[in-house]
Amino acid sequence: xxxxxxxxxxxxxxxxxxxxxxxxxxxxxxxxxxxxxxxxxxxxxxxxxxxxxxxxxxxxxxxxxxxxxxxxxxxxxxxxxxxxxxxxxxxxxxxxxxxxxxxxxxxxxxxxxxxxxxxxxxxxxxxxxxxxxxxxxxxxxxxxxxxxxxxxxxxxxxxxxxxxxxxxxxxxxxxxxxxxxxxxxxxxxxxxxxxxxxxxxxxxxxxxxxxxxxxxxxxxxxxxxxxxxxxxxxxxxxxxxxxxxxxxxxxxxxxxxxxxxxxxxxxxxxxxxxxxxxxxxxxxxxxxxxxxxxxxxxxxxxxxxxxxxxxxxxxxxxxxxxxxxxxxxxxxxxxxxxxxxxxxxxxxxxxxxxx
Numbered sequence: 001x002x003x004x005x006x007x008x009x010x011x012x013x014x015x016x017x018x019x020x021x022x023x024x025x026x027x028x029x030x031x032x033x034x035x036x037x038x039x040x041x042x043x044x045x046x047x048x049x050x051x052x053x054x055x056x057x058x059x060x061x062x063x064x065x066x067x068x069x070x071x072x073x074x075x076x077x078x079x080x081x082x083x084x085x086x087x088x089x090x091x092x093x094x095x096x097x098x099x100x101x102x103x104x105x106x107x108x109x110x111x112x113x114x115x116x117x118x119x120x121x122x123x124x125x126x127x128x129x130x131x132x133x134x135x136x137x138x139x140x141x142x143x144x145x146x147x148x149x150x151x152x153x154x155x156x157x158x159x160x161x162x163x164x165x166x167x168x169x170x171x172x173x174x175x176x177x178x179x180x181x182x183x184x185x186x187x188x189x190x191x192x193x194x195x196x197x198x199x200x201x202x203x204x205x206x207x208x209x210x211x212x213x214x215x216x217x218x219x220x221x222x223x224x225x226x227x228x229x230x231x232x233x234x235x236x237x238x239x240x241x242x243x244x245x246x247x248x249x250x251x252x253x254x255x256x257x258x259x260x261x262x263x264x265x266x267x268x269x270x271x272x273x274x275x276x277x278x279x280x281x282x283x284x285x286x287x288x289x290x291x292x293x294x295x296x297x298x299x300x301x302x303x304x305x306x307x308x309x310x311x312x313x314x315x316x317x318x319x320x321x322x323x324x325x326x327x328x329x330x331x332x333x334x335x336x337x338x339x340x341x342x343x344x345x346x347x348x349x350x351x352x353x354x355x
Contacts, residue, residue, distance in 0.1 A: 001028045003338065004078045006088035006096065007051075008035040010234060011253040013043040015107070015148045016087075018157055018331045020049065023338065031081040033074055038218065039234040046235040052077040075099050085341060091116050094124035105338065107148060110252075111135050111277050126345060128337070132278035142348050144333060147279060149253065151330040153238065153260045160242035160261075167232060168214065168240065176212035177307060178230065178241060179203055180249035181219075182269070195250045195268060197222050199296040203248055204228060206300060210307045211245055218251070245312055248303045255280065259289035262313065262320035264306050267292045268299035289319045 003023060007013050013034075024030050032051035034041050044051050054073040057066035074096045078086070086097040087105045090113075097104030103125035108117070111134050120127055121137045131143040152158060170176060181195060195203070204213050204225060214230040215221060216237065221229065232240050238257065241247065247258040247265040256279055258265035267280065272294040283290045293299040306312060337344045 001339075002031070002082055002084045003028050004031045004033060004081060004083035004086045004096075006033045006074055006086065006090075006093045007040060007044065008037065008089065008092070010039045010043050011148075012089050013040055013047070014152045015089075016151070017047050018151055019334050019338075022331060022335045026335075026339070028339075029081075031078060031083065033077045043234055046233075071095055085338065087338065091119045091123060094120055097125065098123055103341065105341065107334075108137075109133060109148060109277065109279055111275070112271060126341075128334075130279055130282075132282040134275070134278040134281075142345075144328060144330075144348070145326070146328040146330045146333065147256055147260070148330060149256045149260050150324075150327055151334070153257060154324065154329065154331075157331070158238060161236070161239045162243070164232060164236060164239040165243060167236075168212075168230075170212065174212060175210075175245045176214060176243075177207050177246040177248065177303075178244045179207075179213065179215045179228075180247065180251050180254045181215065181217045181221075182249075182251040195296055195299075199268075199300070200225060202300060203303065206304055207246075207248070207307055210304075214240070216240075216254075246303065246307050248299065252277070252280075255290055255292075256283065259283050259287065260320065260323060262317040264312060264316055265290040266299050266303045266306065268294070268296050270294050283323075287319055287323055289316065289323065 005016055005020065007016060020030055032044065032049055034044055034051040034053045036053045036055045041053050054077060057069060071092055074092050078096060083100060083102055085103055086093050089107055093106050094104040105126045106120055106124045107128045108120065109130050117135060117137060121140065124140055127137050127141045129141055129143055130147060131145050133143065181200060207213050213228055215225060215228040216230040230240060241258060241263060242261045244263055247254065247263055249255055249265065249267055250269040255265045255267045267290060272292045276292065280290065280292055284292055291302050337348060
């Protein structure tokens with residue numbers, strides 16, 4: 001098959017990595033279209049992939065009004081490849097596929113992107129979501145008992161490298177926490193926010209009394225916080241996260257990653273609430289693996305409570321093992337679904353036949 005993958009973010013690059021490797025090893029022809037945004041193309045290069053890249057319009061406002069430009073770039077970069085199936089995370093995959101009159105497979109675990117979800121329900125051929133996804137996207141939706149982060153963080157695909165501790169300059173047994181801050185510059189982030197600069201300073205000062213503090217920012221830090229920057233390349237962020245005692249963040253994906261690595265996560269942004277993403281509601285209410293807050297004062301309070309608890313890693317490893325035991329192999333599912341498409345549509349609409 002001629003398979004085109006559209007990859008917009010570093011999280012998507014991680015998600016598709018092992019699926020791409022497996023499909024390539026099985027003889028399928030792969031065309032990767034990558035948005036030159038953040039560390040996306042850097043990660044794909046570190047994974048050894050060839051790809052065709054395009055630059056997005058510079059500002060968030062520019063991207064809102066430049067949607068057609070984005071779609072046209074995806075179409076142009078896929079045209080010479082003559083795809084038989086297009087895979088991605090959003091409407092760029094589904095609309096590009098429609099222009100080629102070929103099927104599309106879209107993974108989606110984000111309920112807040114309301115308008116995009118409505119467009120997906122109309123344009124996509126198949127929409128794969130976690131079974132905890134809170135929206136009904138119609139007859140094209142297939143629910144699976146899994147998280148996208150399991151495609152690269154299952155123990156059979158990820159083994160932490162303890163040499164990261166020396167790179168962080170840690171003394172033997174020294175505990176540390178990671179703070180991860182978002183820039184909230186995506187189209188679906190309009191009106192959303194997380195920790196303020198003042199909150200960030202408070203977290204560093206208060207948590208620094210109990211553990212080393214490292215910051216992994218998506219954007220630029222204020223000058224007084226730059227010395228706390230996590231000194232590791234993007235392709236080793238999960239090694240650093242695995243050995244951390246705690247993650248405090250206003251981002252989304254890294255919260256799930258922490259839970260799957262057995263690391264407590266305190267998440268704070270104004271996505272949090274009864275209409276939050278189903279993945280986070282499940283991780284908190286069913287597995288007690290993360291804690292989400294809309295108010296930064298409550299998030300800081302919870303982080304201080306957790307960082308002072310002994311045996312935290314051992315406690316969270318039990319929770320991690322429960323999650324891993326419950327969830328399907330995301331790579332195995334997706335490779336099978338793509339390879340056997342469209343026969344897989346009927347197979348996986350039957351929940352008792354999920355791998």
